[in-house]
Amino acid sequence: MTRELTPKGSATRQRIIEGAAAEIREHGVAATTLDDVRTRTGTSKSQLFHYFPGGREELLLAVARYEAGRVLSDQQPQLSRLTSWRAWEEWRDVLIQRYRRQAWDCPLDAVVSQLGRSTPGAQAVLTELLNRWQGEIAAGVRAMQEQGEIDPGLDAGQAAAALLAGxxxxxxxxxxxxxxxxxxxxxxxxxxxxxxxxxxxxxxx
Amino acid sequence: MTRELTPKGSATRQRIIEGAAAEIREHGVAATTLDDVRTRTGTSKSQLFHYFPGGREELLLAVARYEAGRVLSDQQPQLSRLTSWRAWEEWRDVLIQRYRRQAWDCPLDAVVSQLGRSTPGAQAVLTELLNRWQGEIAAGVRAMQEQGEIDPGLDAGQAAAALLAGxxxxxxxxxxxxxxxxxxxxxxxxxxxxxxxxxxxxxxx
DNA sequence: TCTCGACTGGACTTGCCGGTCCAAATTTAT
DNA sequence: ATAAATTTGGACCGGCAAGTCCAGTCGAGA
Incomplete structure (x- = not known):
């Protein structure tokens, strides 16, 4: 089960994941075929199934993981340092700017609306992403509470949940x-x- | 272009739309085939194309319209009478109860995540739905402002937009x-x- | 009753897409 | 160097689903 990949192999594998992710962001999961990925990444059918024996489904799961990682890293370092109002505003601006410039290229949507529905595995990835994200926001709220900048009686978890939903x-x-x-x-x-x-x-x- | 439908015909047409809508809510757009709709509604291939000459795409658009209507009507009469705090709470409860009881059977998700992306036509239906919805909420906010229950300086449109996003x-x-x-x-x-x-x-x- | 148009049934075509297979090339290890 | 394992190429298969077509039924008005 533990496949050993040479550097070349894992580079190809990564290229496939990133190509598939881009394809999905641009055209959606449903419209993305293995041949599209093949063409875009300059690979052959056998390579796809070599690196993803589970076929399309396994590839989608890998893409979901990859995109989930990007959702959070795109917000760093601001997201994990919400310890001043200035930091909150900067985080807000990072998010807005991100989507103002490249609305189409949205890993969040890809993972939530496109991939998250497909398989239980992807669903787990998505749940984990949301948990982590909400946790970071809640930590920021608590940090501000400790500084007396936010009402200490406010429920940080609820506030974070509402913000995340928004x-x-x-x-x-x-x-x-x-x-x-x-x-x-x-x-x-x-x-x-x-x-x-x-x-x-x-x-x- | 103006097809004339007998009562029997339009009943069949409606049956197809509702069956397709249910199928989509249960299994998603991508997984719903015309044959699924056919089986569920007890119709034949030729009927589908008789009532929806544009084929699958035209059917999906009709379903989007149907579901968009349901999204708003499911919230009535509370949504259009947000004129007291009690009414707001009732509206909130209607929404929560709706999803607590039947999370899967969600026309909103169907129209937004599943159908809204597919075609420009469906996208227009979705935009219209969101505009109407936000308008109703904003009207409620303004009603409360007039009663002095909400800070008159608050931007009703922005508040409604944020709430809708949430x-x-x-x-x-x-x-x-x-x-x-x-x-x-x-x-x-x-x-x-x-x-x-x-x-x-x-x-x- | 007859006729015309709306309505229905289902076989058939066409193209696409996920997945399989095998053989060749390339890299790694000894 | 050479054997073993990894990586790559691409032809091929089978199934499925959208859409076409034509023959048949039904219903309302003359």
């Missing part, structure tokens, strides 16, 4: 309508809500 | 992870934000 929905809406307004609104309203929580409950405990 | 993302996350928490969090946080806006800016103008 981002998710904003991206989905953007991909359907081409408008960034919902993503911006979701981020701005959520962050504003966090900032103002202190004013509502100034010194609760 | 719902959208909450549903998408639910369909991937099976957990309702994000949808609940998005709704609760957003409504709480609206309720507390008055406390932050008690008598601004």
């Amino acid at each position: 981002i998710q929905g904003g991206v989905v809406i953007m991909l359907s309508t081409g408008r960034l307004t919902h993503l911006e609104a979701a981020l701005d309203v959520a962050i504003q809500h966090l900032r103002e929580s202190r004013d509502r409950h100034p010194a609760d405990h | 719902i959208q993302g909450g549903v998408v996350i639910m369909l991937s992870t099976g957990r309702l928490t994000h949808l609940e969090a998005a709704l609760d946080v957003a409504i709480q934000h609206l309720r507390e806006s008055r406390d932050r800016h008690p008598a601004d103008h």
Whole structure:
């Protein structure tokens, strides 16, 4: 089961994954055939099945993993350092800029709407991604609470869940309508809500 | 071009649309073949192409329209009467209950993630749906502003956009992870934000 | 009752796509 | 050097699904 790959082999394998990911981002999972991937990556049928014995399904799972990784790394280093309002704003801007420049090239959508539905394996990858992401946001909320910048009575997990849902929905809406307004609104309203929580409950405990 | 349908004919046509919609909700667009629809609705190939000369694509568009209608009607009458906090809470509960009971049977996901991407026509249907939906929410916000229950300085359009994004993302996350928490969090946080806006800016103008 | 057009049934065609197979080339290890 | 293993090329197969076609049925109006 433990296939041994030479450097050349694993390079080819990686090339296939990245080519497939790009193809899927551009045309969607359903419209992406193995021949498309083959042509794009300059490989042959046998190579695809050599590196992914499980065929199309195994390749899609690998792509899901790859794209899930990109979703988070695209937001770094801002995402893991949400320890000041300035950092929050920068993170917000990173997200917005990312989609303003290249709305089409969206690993998040690829993994959520396209791949996440297909197999239990991909679903697990997606769940793991969401958990990690939400955890990072919640950590940022707690960091601000410790600094007294956010109402300590606020539920960090719930706030993070709501924010994540807003981002998710904003991206989905953007991909359907081409408008960034919902993503911006979701981020701005959520962050504003966090900032103002202190004013509502100034010194609760 | 103007086909004339007898009552029997239009009944068959409607049966096909509803059967296709159900099939798509259960198995997804990609996995739904015309033969599946045929079997489920007890029709023949020629009937499908008789009522939908454009073939699969035209059928999918009709399904998108049908499902888009359901998304809004499922939230009525609460959605169009958001004129008290009690009404807002009831609307929230309608949404949550809807998905708690039948998460799988989700016209919203069908139209957004499954159909909305396929053709420009379906995309237009989806955009129209989102506009209408957001408009209803915004109207509710303004109604509350007029009653002095929400800070009049708050941007109703932005608040509605953020809320819509949250719902959208909450549903998408639910369909991937099976957990309702994000949808609940998005709704609760957003409504709480609206309720507390008055406390932050008690008598601004 | 007759006729015309709407409606229905299902066989058939066509093309595509995932997957298999085998043989050749290339690399690695001894 | 040479054997073993990895990597590569591409022809081929089988099935499936969209779409076509034509023959037959049904129903309403003259």
